[in-house]
Amino acid sequence: MNANGLSPKPNARLNRIKKMSSLVKILFLFYFVVVGLVLALGYIKPPFQAGDQLFGSLKNVPPELKLYEALHYAIQLLGIIAFYRLLNLYEKGIIFSARNVSLIRQLGSYAIFYGVLWACLPVFSNHTITFPTLPLDILLSPWFIVGLLIVTVAWVMDEGRKIQEEQELTV
Numbered sequence: 558m559n560a561n562g563l564s565p566k567p568n569a570r571l572n573r574i575k576k577m578s579s580l581v582k583i584l585f586l587f588y589f590v591v592v593g594l595v596l597a598l599g600y601i602k603p604p605f606q607a608g609d610q611l612f613g614s615l616k617n618v619p620p621e622l623k624l625y626e627a628l629h630y631a632i633q634l635l636g637i638i639a640f641y642r643l644l645n646l647y648e649k650g651i652i653f654s655a656r657n658v659s660l661i662r663q664l665g666s667y668a669i670f671y672g673v674l675w676a677c678l679p680v681f682s683n684h685t686i687t688f689p690t691l692p693l694d695i696l697l698s699p700w701f702i703v704g705l706l707i708v709t710v711a712w713v714m715d716e717g718r719k720i721q722e723e724q725e726l727t728v
Contacts, residue, residue, distance in 0.1 A: 579646035625681040665707030672701030
């Protein structure tokens with residue numbers, strides 16, 4: 558019995574990855590265009606939310622919360638860009654490469670930084686630093702934990718990629 562005759566061809570699997578990446582990219586772009594249009598057309602009106610507080614106008618938002626929100630959105634934008642680039646590589650059929658590992662590691666790093674920022678929100682909003690609980694808040698942040706898991710997956714993928722390259726060079 559030929560086991561190769563029963564399993565799908567690698568090209569079929571690669572084509573499914575390419576198609577799914579294209580679909581996710583289209584949905585991803587559609588979502589951000591719609592959200593961007595909603596924001597641009599002004600359907601989201603005051604009260605403004607900064608951190609976990611509501612403000613009647615943007616002028617009332619303290620500068621430290623504006624900084625927090627700027628960092629918050631910058632990390633999200635960097636994550637979106639890295640994810641989109643990863644989808645571009647998948648769409649091209651590049652699955653296990655150093656660039657993929659780098660992008661996955663970036664996504665994990667952004668999640669870790671987002672978790673640290675999220676845990677530091679009370680410092681930005683209340684001007685109180687609670688050092689005994691802050692490190693614990695950071696370590697228990699779901700974003701921090703997920704970021705560590707993503708970085709670990711990137712490390713495993715990189716080691717697997719290196720093993721595959723060594724095997725290809727072995728005669």
